Amino acid sequence: MTTTVDVVFAFDCSSSMDRTxxxxxxxxxxxxxxxxxxxxxxxxxxxxxxxxxSKPTTTFEFTSLSEQFRQYLDQIRISNEMPEGPKGVAxxxxxxxxxxxxxxxxxxxxxxxxxxxxxxxxxxxxxxxxECQCSDLLVLAExxxxxxxxxxxxxxxxxxxxxxxxxxGLAKKTGGEYLPLVNASRILLDVLSRSxxxxxxxxxxxxxxxxxxxxxxxxxxxxxEMKNRVDFVLKRCRTMSDVRQGxxxxxxxxxxxxxxxxxxxxxxxxxxxxxISIVHVFSDDEGYRSALPxxxxxxxxxSNYQTNFDDELFSPDVFI
Numbered sequence: 001m002t003t004t005v006d007v008v009f010a011f012d013c014s015s016s017m018d019r020t021x022x023x024x025x026x027x028x029x030x031x032x033x034x035x036x037x038x039x040x041x042x043x044x045x046x047x048x049x050x051x052x053x054s055k056p057t058t059t060f061e062f063t064s065l066s067e068q069f070r071q072y073l074d075q076i077r078i079s080n081e082m083p084e085g086p087k088g089v090a091x092x093x094x095x096x097x098x099x100x101x102x103x104x105x106x107x108x109x110x111x112x113x114x115x116x117x118x119x120x121x122x123x124x125x126x127x128x129x130x131e132c133q134c135s136d137l138l139v140l141a142e143x144x145x146x147x148x149x150x151x152x153x154x155x156x157x158x159x160x161x162x163x164x165x166x167x168x169g170l171a172k173k174t175g176g177e178y179l180p181l182v183n184a185s186r187i188l189l190d191v192l193s194r195s196x197x198x199x200x201x202x203x204x205x206x207x208x209x210x211x212x213x214x215x216x217x218x219x220x221x222x223x224x225e226m227k228n229r230v231d232f233v234l235k236r237c238r239t240m241s242d243v244r245q246g247x248x249x250x251x252x253x254x255x256x257x258x259x260x261x262x263x264x265x266x267x268x269x270x271x272x273x274x275x276i277s278i279v280h281v282f283s284d285d286e287g288y289r290s291a292l293p294x295x296x297x298x299x300x301x302x303s304n305y306q307t308n309f310d311d312e313l314f315s316p317d318v319f320i
Contacts (some may be wrong), residue, residue: 005111005195005202006062006101008046009077011076011228012090012118012156012252013058018078020156020181024117025146028185029073044195050092052085053123053134057095059305086123089116090134093151095141104148111195111202112149115188119156121163124240126249136239150176150202154184157220165226169233177206180219187214188241207257 009029011021041064049058060072069159069299096114104110123134144151151174153167160167168178181185191205209215216222223230237243 003042003109003111003199005043005060005190006095006099007043008045008048008062008099008114010048010050010089010096010114010116012051012075012087012120013049014051014084014087014091014120015079015081016084016119016159017117017156019111020117020119021076022180023077024185026075028188031185031189032192033066033070033073035189035196036064036069040064040066043101043192046070046096047076048092048095049076051079052081052089053088053091054085055079055081055088057088057091057207059095063102079263084120086125087118088121088180088228089118089122090124090133090137090140091255092116093137093140093144094135097140097147101147109112109201112147113152113202114144114149115152115154116167117154117156117181118167118200119159121166125163125166125244137170138173138237138239138243142238144174149216150174151205152176152188153178154181154188155179155221156181161220162193164221165229166233171228172230175203177209177215178221180221181216182219183215183217194292204227289314289315 010019011024013021032045036043044062044064046062047060047069058076060069060075063069063072093114093116101112102110122137124137141151151171153171153176154163155161155167155178156195158181164178171178187209191202195202195203196201211223232246237246
């Protein structure tokens with residue numbers, strides 16, 4: 001039974017990704033172009049370049065022509081904008097939903113996947129909500145799930161480590177996975193190639209990975225250390241507002257206790273080359289309430305916390 005695949009790549013073109021682009025182009029996109037050349041009847045590739053949330057995306061619609069896809073890649077330009085703003089991840093995901101994805105067919109299996117490359121936090125997380133007019137990332141994830149589109153996030157270390165748990169939860173909400181860049185090219189080329197010739201879905205092929213050897217090897221990504229926080233995103237966060245509330249309480253718990261660190265992911269403590277300070281957003285209750293409206297209404301966060309969520313939603317063991 002022949003499987004067809006639609007793939008959209010969403011690549012972070014902000015200035016800090018300059019060296020990463022050259023490496024990913026050589027290690028992944030050039031071999032991917034060869035796969036397209038050999039399987040033009042089975043696979044289509046699209047591309048979206050995005051930067052900060054204030055910049056427009058660059059979109060290239062699906063093609064089954066390898067030379068056309070190579071031309072797409074040749075047109076990609078990495079921004080020289082400094083300093084960088086929050087990443088326009090939601091803009092890219094929203095644009096990708098509007099691509100001409102092929103519908104599922106009961107008699108001809110069809111796979112759909114978006115592969116996101118980034119090295120930093122998305123807009124709508126570490127800054128005031130009214131600064132970003134983007135769609136909510138977790139709401140977008142639900143739309144991807146309904147359309148049968150898997151999201152795979154490729155994280156560029158070390159800066160991604162402050163939010164790798166969030167991206168891991170985002171991907172898993174759609175049946176996808178989070179992959180550190182150091183191992184991503186090898187994994188993705190193998191999984192996408194095998195999906196075209198074997199009677200297994202992308203999800204089945206990803207589940208066959210040896211997590212420690214294939215995914216975590218030579219990286220700073222350790223799923224066991226963040227499993228509780230990923231579960232928190234999967235089971236208890238319907239919107240990014242829920243995530244921000246979780247960050248707030250994580251910070252409060254740490255500031256009242258031992259070793260406070262201003263990030264959602266305690267995977268790292270000091271080896272992030274440019275950690276993002278969010279103390280100005282989450283400094284106190286009043287600042288939180290004025291800057292970050294809740295899901296249900298614009299009333300205070302604490303009143304919503306007492307009435308809208310069960311008692312264990314932000315319990316300390318969620319973040320340990």
